[in-house]
Amino acid sequence: MTPEDRLRQAIRTRTDNVEPSPDGLTRIEEKLMDAQQDTKRNRILMAVGAAAVVALVVGAAVLSQDDDEVNTAGSTTLAGETTTTEAPTTTEGTTTTTAFAPVVDPSLPIFPDPATSRRFDDPVAVAAAWATDVVGFRDPIVDPFQAGDNRSGEVEIRSFAEGAPTVVLVRQLEDDTWFVIGATTDSIRLSEPATGATISSPQTLTGAAYAFEGVVNVRLYVDGVTEPIAETIAMGRGDGVLGDFSSPIDFSAPAGSKYGVLLFSEASGEDGSAIFAAAIRVAL
């Protein structure tokens, strides 16, 4: 008997004695009905939300026409996203801006920047927005939220239906709003720096990865700056096996920067969009 035959025998011993319960089809049909109802409910909520936004914008426009002294800011809201625009107040022709005051511990979230007013009341929406707006996924497939504890969980994101997931870790850091606090993927594993570590230039990045032609793109962001302040590549392996990488990243952070995000991603060979990503919060 060859080792392969012995493995086949051990697997058969297990599988031959697994008999599914007879109500599998019924359970699938029930789950499909639930999913369809959820989809309908979400569409209705989105429609109601969109109608409310339109009403607000129209109302604001009418008020603006009625009273030239009042500047009313319009806002655009996506499903699951709430935007608290800076509130302008007008006093005898003088406009002052009240800054948004963050209450989130800034050492935790990688998205959205807690110093801005951008907020999400839905964990799936924040994960999807991070994937598309920051990482560069194009039309990602976003799975349902999987709860961890009562304030956190994960959302899996794939660039295509059969692809392995990027697991986006999300957490409620204010009463009702969700933030991305990190992301992992099987094909990019980070060893150094650790989440929350303080980094300095040049910072050595170590880990293991497999990616198209072995190339992992690395970007360093700091809070308050939209574009990455430094970029480099790490070379893993391209043959489907994790290959160790060790790459330095040089950077010069703007004065006063306290926190940033290290983002590792693999880009599609076809269009450059992201396929997998891992991300950690770092201190500067």
Next chain:
Amino acid sequence: MMASVEATPVVYDLESAYREHYRSLVRLASILIDDVGTCEELVQEAFVQVWQRSGALRDPDRLPAYLRSAVLNGARSALRRRGVAAKHLSVAPEPAPAADVLAVAGAAETEVLRALRALPDRQREVLALRYYLDLSEAEIARTLGISKGSVKTHAHRGLATLAPRLEDLR
């Protein structure tokens, strides 16, 4: 299943697909996860996922691969969640083999299964697809979204790791 018509979404027959694939998918999941109830949940979720996206699936021949991928992805996520949960327990209990396994499998076979589950994700999945479903390297590569060369590498490494356990089955 209806024949594929170019640029027209395929309409799959859920009941036929269930009869054809459900049991083997639950058994496939049971190689990776000890609890059969969880395996059934994973497979049911896989059917739901694929059916919800069935408008985008235009090749009926790929249905088994879609379902297998969804089951493997689900199993990987379930194992990862268990890992995260275990890290937060002060004393993480060693998962005991399911009673049905103990009842019918010898100790050596149980050890092989446990060692198989301890392999890295890809090695574990490649070996399950090859030695349970008898898929070709090309089919495994398509299911996992990796190259045929990677399939060979993962299979070789997985078997090498399991070799001492497999010797005990002589």
